[in-house]
Amino acid sequence: MSTMTDETDSRLLAGFWQVVAAHGWGGVTLRRLAAASGLSAGAIRARCPDGPRDLLALHGRLMDEAVAAGTVPGQGGTPRDRIFDVLMRRIDAMQPHRAGLVRLLEELRMEPGLALCLLAQLPRSTARLLEAAEIDRHGLSGALRTQGLVGVWLATMRAWVQDDSADLGHTMAALDRALDRAEQVARSLRLDAGDLAAG
Numbered sequence: 001m002s003t004m005t006d007e008t009d010s011r012l013l014a015g016f017w018q019v020v021a022a023h024g025w026g027g028v029t030l031r032r033l034a035a036a037s038g039l040s041a042g043a044i045r046a047r048c049p050d051g052p053r054d055l056l057a058l059h060g061r062l063m064d065e066a067v068a069a070g071t072v073p074g075q076g077g078t079p080r081d082r083i084f085d086v087l088m089r090r091i092d093a094m095q096p097h098r099a100g101l102v103r104l105l106e107e108l109r110m111e112p113g114l115a116l117c118l119l120a121q122l123p124r125s126t127a128r129l130l131e132a133a134e135i136d137r138h139g140l141s142g143a144l145r146t147q148g149l150v151g152v153w154l155a156t157m158r159a160w161v162q163d164d165s166a167d168l169g170h171t172m173a174a175l176d177r178a179l180d181r182a183e184q185v186a187r188s189l190r191l192d193a194g195d196l197a198a199g
Contacts, residue, residue: 008039009058015035016055020100020104021099063090067086067093075134091168105157126146127142130146152179155177156171
């Protein structure tokens with residue numbers, strides 16, 4: 001992907017979350033996206049032919065790329081440490097778009113179809129996070145880890161929505177507690193040591 005394409009996608013994503021923050025999910029229009037991103041309507045249509053849901057997919061891809069860019073192969077540390085690091089890097093990548101993301105998450109209660117769609121995509125996203133943490137995501141154990149990490153992520157997101165501190169201390173504490181619970185479940189299922197996200 002070229003640098004120009006990277007920049008265009010970043011501008012589009014930033015504009016999208018600005019519009020969501022100001023007008024909500026239902027207020028995302030092509031005109032507002034063009035104004036917020038500085039891109040032409042044609043350029044936006046070319047990248048997002050199916051509208052706002054394409055922008056959510058773009059968000060997921062760019063967040064995954066941000067996590068992958070910070071991953072060092074053979075990073076060492078315990079599985080728990082690596083999971084903690086990967087999830088906090090994902091949250092750090094989301095921080096610039098916090099206002100829009102928080103508004104969307106709050107509006108999901110009134111958008112059940114969208115909420116179910118996003119929930120269905122979570123296992124695929126968390127599987128990529130496990131991969132970034134260099135933890136096996138294949139087979140039955142991998143499926144359990146993936147589903148467990150969905151629970152860890154949702155608990156962490158609930159804390160993040162309420163956490164407006166600069167150091168995200170409340171979010172990190174919630175993530176730590178969620179990993180504690182996942183570790184207890186992993187032990188109860190007699191999974192291998194270090195299978196922290198299995199429940």
